[in-house]
Amino acid sequence: MADIAMNKIDVEVLPAYLAEQSDPDHKHYVFSYTVTIRNNGSAPAKLLARHWIITDGDGHVQEVKGDGVIGEQPYLQPGEGFQYTSGTFINTPFGTMHGSYQMVSDSGERFEAEIPAFRLAVPNTLH
Numbered sequence: 001m002a003d004i005a006m007n008k009i010d011v012e013v014l015p016a017y018l019a020e021q022s023d024p025d026h027k028h029y030v031f032s033y034t035v036t037i038r039n040n041g042s043a044p045a046k047l048l049a050r051h052w053i054i055t056d057g058d059g060h061v062q063e064v065k066g067d068g069v070i071g072e073q074p075y076l077q078p079g080e081g082f083q084y085t086s087g088t089f090i091n092t093p094f095g096t097m098h099g100s101y102q103m104v105s106d107s108g109e110r111f112e113a114e115i116p117a118f119r120l121a122v123p124n125t126l127h
Helices: none
Strands: 009-017 028-037 043-057 061-067 080-092 094-103 110-121
Touching: 009 094, 028 110, 043 080, 043 110, 061 080
Parallel strands: 009 110
Antiparallel strands: 009 028, 028 080, 043 061, 043 094, 094 110
């Protein structure tokens, strides 16, 4: 079992609607999201893989799995952070995303870092 103080990875996400890349007439809504990953634990950890669950406003679910993030597998010392920006599209003007990162400690212990749910929304579509 992972020592919670040892392996503590916090994830924050800031989404943004990309109107210039979207085409609402064809149900194509594009969003960017900037992720900040911070190692608030007491041991170094490496991000191995990602798992995203993207749900549009109609309840359609896409799952995205893969190695690393943006072609990298960042290694974070205690107190260090890593930030990147990526994107996705959905077929409705609003939806949600959440998921997890698979991490590994220097001792070889694998653990999950939760990516809390966040909203994808065209401005002024949700009240």
